[in-house]
Amino acid sequence: MSGPEERSVEINGFACRVWEKGIGEPLGVLPGIGGAPRWTPFMEALSGTRRVVVPSLPGFPGALGHDILDSHLDWMIVAHELLVGAGLDGADLVGISVGGAVAADAAAIWPAFVRRLVLISPYGLFDEDDPGVDPFAVRPPDIGQCLSANADAYGAVFGVPENRDRVEWLVTLSRAQEAAARILWPLGDTRLARRLHRVRVPTLLLWGDRDRVIPRSYADKFVAGIGGETRIRTISDAGHLADIDQPAAASAAIREFLD
Amino acid sequence: MKVLWFHLMPYTELPDDFRDNHHSVWVDIDSTLFDPQRAHQMYNDFFDELEFAADVGFDGVCVNEHHNNGYGLMPSPNLVGSALARATTDAAILILGNSLALYNPPLRVAEEMAMIDCISGGRMIAGFPIGTPMDTCFAYGQNPSTLRQRYLEAHDVIMRAWREEDVFSFNGRFNQLRYVNIWPRPVQKPHPPVWIPGGGANETLRWCVDNDYVFCALSYFGYDAAQGVLDAYKRETDAGGKEQNPFRSGYLQFVGVAETHAEAERIYREPAEYFYARCLHLYPGFTDAPGYRTESTIRRQIAAARPGGGVAALGTMGAPKLEDIVERGYLVLGEPDEVADRLREIAEDLNVGNLMTLLQFGNMDRDTANYNTHLFAQRVMPQISGLFEDEWEHHWWPNPMPRQKRTLPQAVAV
Numbered sequence: 200m201s202g203p204e205e206r207s208v209e210i211n212g213f214a215c216r217v218w219e220k221g222i223g224e225p226l227g228v229l230p231g232i233g234g235a236p237r238w239t240p241f242m243e244a245l246s247g248t249r250r251v252v253v254p255s256l257p258g259f260p261g262a263l264g265h266d267i268l269d270s271h272l273d274w275m276i277v278a279h280e281l282l283v284g285a286g287l288d289g290a291d292l293v294g295i296s297v298g299g300a301v302a303a304d305a306a307a308i309w310p311a312f313v314r315r316l317v318l319i320s321p322y323g324l325f326d327e328d329d330p331g332v333d334p335f336a337v338r339p340p341d342i343g344q345c346l347s348a349n350a351d352a353y354g355a356v357f358g359v360p361e362n363r364d365r366v367e368w369l370v371t372l373s374r375a376q377e378a379a380a381r382i383l384w385p386l387g388d389t390r391l392a393r394r395l396h397r398v399r400v401p402t403l404l405l406w407g408d409r410d411r412v413i414p415r416s417y418a419d420k421f422v423a424g425i426g427g428e429t430r431i432r433t434i435s436d437a438g439h440l441a442d443i444d445q446p447a448a449a450s451a452a453i454r455e456f457l458d
Numbered sequence: 459m460k461v462l463w464f465h466l467m468p469y470t471e472l473p474d475d476f477r478d479n480h481h482s483v484w485v486d487i488d489s490t491l492f493d494p495q496r497a498h499q500m501y502n503d504f505f506d507e508l509e510f511a512a513d514v515g516f517d518g519v520c521v522n523e524h525h526n527n528g529y530g531l532m533p534s535p536n537l538v539g540s541a542l543a544r545a546t547t548d549a550a551i552l553i554l555g556n557s558l559a560l561y562n563p564p565l566r567v568a569e570e571m572a573m574i575d576c577i578s579g580g581r582m583i584a585g586f587p588i589g590t591p592m593d594t595c596f597a598y599g600q601n602p603s604t605l606r607q608r609y610l611e612a613h614d615v616i617m618r619a620w621r622e623e624d625v626f627s628f629n630g631r632f633n634q635l636r637y638v639n640i641w642p643r644p645v646q647k648p649h650p651p652v653w654i655p656g657g658g659a660n661e662t663l664r665w666c667v668d669n670d671y672v673f674c675a676l677s678y679f680g681y682d683a684a685q686g687v688l689d690a691y692k693r694e695t696d697a698g699g700k701e702q703n704p705f706r707s708g709y710l711q712f713v714g715v716a717e718t719h720a721e722a723e724r725i726y727r728e729p730a731e732y733f734y735a736r737c738l739h740l741y742p743g744f745t746d747a748p749g750y751r752t753e754s755t756i757r758r759q760i761a762a763a764r765p766g767g768g769v770a771a772l773g774t775m776g777a778p779k780l781e782d783i784v785e786r787g788y789l790v791l792g793e794p795d796e797v798a799d800r801l802r803e804i805a806e807d808l809n810v811g812n813l814m815t816l817l818q819f820g821n822m823d824r825d826t827a828n829y830n831t832h833l834f835a836q837r838v839m840p841q842i843s844g845l846f847e848d849e850w851e852h853h854w855w856p857n858p859m860p861r862q863k864r865t866l867p868q869a870v871a872v
Contacts, residue, residue: 269604269631336596336743366760373756377749381603384595384747 203238203246207261208254208284210277216261217285218253221246226457227254227287229278229298231319231440232334232346234259234375236368237356241442244450245293248458254285256301258378260371265378271389274382275304279312291457293317295442296413297379300389303421306402307394316402317453320413320439322383323391324420332411334439335380339373348409348438349445356443387413395424402429403456405449407437430456459805459845460855462518462552463511463831464710464814467504467538468529470821471496472736477777482741483528484592497531503824504531508538509545510828511817514835517843518550518583520814522655523557524590525597529737536570543578544867550856551578554655554674554814555585559605560598563633564612565640568619572644579865580645580858585674586613587655588662592740595747603749606661608632620649651854653708653812658687659755660694667691667698672812672854674708678738680787681804684709688808704811704845705852711804712816714791715833722791725826727780730789733820735777794837802842811846 203218218238226249228242235242235253245251257277258265268274278301282288292313294302299321306313337345347353359368383389402425404418415433422429432452437444472483472491480488508519521538524530532538539553551574556567575582588594588609595602611630618626618638625639644650653672656662666673673691675684688707695702712733714726751759783789790800805813817834818827858864 266603266607269607333743335602335748336741338742338746341743366757369760370753370757373748374753377603380748381601384601384603385599 203242203251203253208281210257210262210280210284211264211267213257213262213264215257215264215281216255218242219250221248221250223249225250225252225287225290227252227282227285227290227292229254229256229292229294229302230259231296231298231442232376232379233357233372233440234261234378235356236260236371236375239356239443239446240352241446241450244446245453248454252285252287252290254281254287256281256298256378258381259375265374265381268381271382274301275308278305279309282312288312289314291315291317293319293453294321295319296439297322297382299323300382300387300391303398304389304391304394306400307391307397310397310399313400315457316398316400317405317456318402318421319405319441319449320407320410321404321421322387322413323389324417324424325386325388326416326420329414329416330386331414334412335376335384339369342376346412346439347444348407348436349443352443352446353440392424395421396426398425399427401427403453404429404431405441405452406431406433407439407441407444408433408435409437410439410441412439459842459847460517460550460705460812460852461839461843462520462550462812462814463508463516464520464522464554464816465504465508465818466522466529466816467500467531468733468737468820469497469531470500470823472528472732472821476736477739480739482744483737483739484524485526485596485741485744487526487528491528500531504818505538505541505545506824507818507827507831508542511831511835512542512546512549514832515839516549516831516835518552519546520552520554522554522585523587523593525593527592529733536574539574539582540570540577543574543581546578547864547866548861549581550583551581552583552653553585554583554653554676555587557587557589557594558612558616559600559608560589560594561612563635564615565619565635565638567612568616569640569642571650572620572640572642575644575646575650576642578858579863580650581856582644582646582650583653583854583856584650585653585655591747591750592744595750596744601749602747604632605750606752617649620644645859646857651856653854655708658690659752660690661752661754663691663694664698667694667700670700672706672708674710674812674814676710676814678712678734678788680711680789681808682787684808688810692809702809703850703853704805704809705850705854707808707810708812708814709804709808709810710814710816711801712789712819713797713801713830713834714789714817715794715797715830715838717793719792719796722793723780726789726791726822729820729822729826730780730783731777731820734775734783734788737820738775794833795841797834798838798841801838802845805842805845811850811852813842
């Protein structure tokens with residue numbers, strides 16, 4: 200597959216990478232924990248019918264500037280600027296994991312900003328009685344096992360490429376972990392529950408059936424909280440990052456929802 | 459050389475199967491293992507040991523802060539420091555220290571330390587660690603990515619609160635304070651000495667040099683672990699144009715002294731093996747949190763194929779035997795002359811003028827700890843305490859009120 204076109208949007212003086220591929224209506228994708236160090240099979244599959252636009256939030260691969268963002272308001276303002284800069288104002292939006300928390304909040308805070316919403320195992324809520332596995336208390340060699348149920352697929356996205364500097368690649372992944380933690384620490388509860396009712400657009404919730412990080416029970420909490428029409432689809436043999444683990448099934452479910 | 463007596467306050471009754479059947483000594487340690495009535499005894503033994511150390515002539519007593527921790531029963535070292543300020547007369551009281559980012563507002567640290575400095579008549583040393591990921595990020599929920607920024611800002615608030623004479627406002631990233639005006643204020647002017655314990659991030663070393671603070675290499679892994687860090691500190695000291703005064707650095711060492719080497723092995727085998735096997739039985743996932751290490755540290759450690767870094771070693775100890783513990787230099791053990799020779803060698807090699815000794819460790823009981831402490835004070839200390847004293851001035855030691863002006867606890871007749 201050929202790679203995406205790359206440009207950048209400047210946020211607070213830092214260049215944030217935007218990848219783009221495909222034709223048709225724009226479809227934004229905010230990646231999950233670890234970000235997008237590579238163009239993924241999931242993005243590729245979606246780009247068959249849509250113009251897929253993948254902006255990198257500060258600190259995630261392709262973007263710096265996370266360490267000046269101190270509050271959730273800081274992060275949401277930056278997310279808004281980035282999505283607007285990427286041409287996604289009013290577009291359909293897919294948010295995965297940490298990107299799901301941001302996407303859901305964008306739809307809640309600015310109701311006309313997101314057309315339809317897809318959330319794949321989103322962060323944002325926390326249930327003391329069902330906390331899930333903490334991916335921030337896992338050593339780097341074990342993080343793949345924690346986030347993914349498909350080691351080969353995970354390795355194909357996050358493994359060190361042969362032609363790249365190993366140290367810098369691992370530093371980039373480490374920085375992405377930090378950026379996610381900066382948004383989510385310690386529980387992943389961004390107080391989204393207070394605003395979730397303001398999400399009134401059609402919303403699809405996708406969940407890996409082997410997600411240990413955000414348990415399946417959270418899907419029901421999102422459905423109960425969201426003010427608009429919702430549906431839940433479970434992806435078989437997928438962990439927390441269902442887009443990485445099962446790109447064909449995840450993208451097919453999204454196409455069906457959006458078409 | 460200044461010789462200090464450091465207490466970790468370990469829970470001394472972790473079970474024999476602790477390694478096999480328990481997840482971690484830190485963060486999620488099983489609360490059913492804690493017996494408050496046994497802890498009553500332990501705390502009182504620990505106070506006896508600290509006070510005894512001060513009585514037999516150690517230059518200072520030293521306490522630190524840990525949370526959710528089976529080998530460190532001091533969530534608040536200030537409580538212990540305050541009691542020690544009353545129970546001792548001349549020893550320095552080193553609070554090493556308060557993890558500044560945990561206190562909101564950080565003025566709490568400025569106030570409590572000022573109290574201890576007043577109670578002790580100016581004998582307190584202020585220690586400001588960033589704190590381990592276990593304590594700060596996992597136990598206390600601080601965001602690892604903002605921890606250092608919060609720490610540095612908290613430091614600025616505290617130092618200004620101590621230094622400035624007028625009420626002032628502080629409008630920081632993390633702290634907004636309209637009226638900063640702490641009461642009480644420290645005896646020592648412009649402020650108590652500041653010592654920074656750390657793992658050795660270059661940013662921290664440079665910051666210590668720039669601020670003219672003492673840097674303390676604290677690890678449970680002896681000379682070899684400290685050498686690289688203190689070498690880097692020497693380079694930063696040179697780069698900052700400061701003199702290589704040994705009193706600007708500190709070093710922590712486990713020590714076991716007895717009349718003979720064989721006797722020392724016999725006495726200290728169990729507490730040493732208890733410490734390394736049980737007290738350092740730590741789930742590795744808690745030894746780092748995303749953003750806790752600086753990016754330059756991460757880059758350096760990945761390049762050196764040491765992805766875990768300093769504290770990560772805590773989770774990978776296994777259960778070493780005494781012979782390994784001594785061989786690796788974690789514990790300096792033997793008869794008094796042997797111990798004095800080795801400590802002198804270490805201090806000279808590392809150019810360290812503040813030696814923090816751990817003479818109680820693991821499940822060592824009070825009588826054994828006091829034996830170790832007494833023998834050290836009588837037979838080891840005289841051989842090493844003169845080190846560096848003629849050549850260098852200690853600019854980072856407390857400057858208390860004159861002895862005749864200080865008051866002592868008075869019993870009031872009923």
